[in-house]
Amino acid sequence: MAHLALHYKESPEKLSVENIEDYLYHCQKLHKTPSESFFKHTIYGLRATYKVMGMEVKRFALPQIKRDLKLPIVLNQEEVRRLLNAPKYLKHRLIIGVLYGCGLRSYELCNLKLSDLDFDRKTVFIPKKKGKVDRYVPLSDHLVRGLKKYVRTENPQVYLFNSQVSKDGNTRGLTTNGIRWIIKENRSKIGSSKKVTAHTLRHTFATHLLEYGVDIVSLKELLGHAHIEMTLTYLHVANLPSSSKFSPLDRLYQ
Numbered sequence: 001m002a003h004l005a006l007h008y009k010e011s012p013e014k015l016s017v018e019n020i021e022d023y024l025y026h027c028q029k030l031h032k033t034p035s036e037s038f039f040k041h042t043i044y045g046l047r048a049t050y051k052v053m054g055m056e057v058k059r060f061a062l063p064q065i066k067r068d069l070k071l072p073i074v075l076n077q078e079e080v081r082r083l084l085n086a087p088k089y090l091k092h093r094l095i096i097g098v099l100y101g102c103g104l105r106s107y108e109l110c111n112l113k114l115s116d117l118d119f120d121r122k123t124v125f126i127p128k129k130k131g132k133v134d135r136y137v138p139l140s141d142h143l144v145r146g147l148k149k150y151v152r153t154e155n156p157q158v159y160l161f162n163s164q165v166s167k168d169g170n171t172r173g174l175t176t177n178g179i180r181w182i183i184k185e186n187r188s189k190i191g192s193s194k195k196v197t198a199h200t201l202r203h204t205f206a207t208h209l210l211e212y213g214v215d216i217v218s219l220k221e222l223l224g225h226a227h228i229e230m231t232l233t234y235l236h237v238a239n240l241p242s243s244s245k246f247s248p249l250d251r252l253y254q
Contacts, residue, residue, distance in 0.1 A: 013053055082189065118139075
């Protein structure tokens with residue numbers, strides 16, 4: 001509300017509905033890539049304030065926000081095994097393995113440097129970017145063995161995974177297009193009709209960890225989420241013992 005008052009140099013309760021709508025439009029257009037979450041929280045704050053003030057007309061005149069109820073696509077364990085075994089080259093298997101085994105975003109994998117890996121402590125350091133926070137994620141024993149072999153044979157110098165093309169001769173990290181191509185080349189080999197992307201592997205990482213018993217707060221830290229609301233989505237996807245979900249057909253003939 002303070003931003004709104006400063007914008008118009010007037011107390012919010014004196015502003016018209018048109019003023020409010022103009023301000024919300026201004027919020028959306030403020031940056032080239034406006035933050036959807038900032039826009040949503042602005043509306044939530046305005047609604048709450050006008051409710052407290054008893055100004056229900058203005059509260060309900062604000063734009064409605066449609067909630068995104070679309071749940072993420074998640075692979076099962078056998079599909080992950082098939083995808084990990086599908087690539088011909090070790091490097092490609094490791095790229096898929098790190099996406100799933102560490103739950104990284106595509107750009108995080110592209111920016112991953114050799115110095116970010118600690119084979120002795122079995123951790124990967126993910127530096128913060130775009131307002132997110134630094135975090136460490138565990139490194140699987142399977143990945144440690146594979147990555148050590150890869151480093152010995154490929155001898156990367158700066159980035160863990162280099163791009164195949166470097167026009168100026170400088171070492172550059174893997175690109176998101178490179179990751180997309182690797183997954184596209186191998187997803188047809190797993191025998192599934194599910195749409196598989198790099199982010200599918202991140203969703204699968206989160207869901208499988210919940211199913212293995214990792215608590216939601218720890219999962220939030222592993223994923224690098226700024227808000228736990230983002231992490232709670234996976235509770236709707238995971239098959240948790242405590243939720244006692246089952247088909248009625250399983251009980252019909254007992």
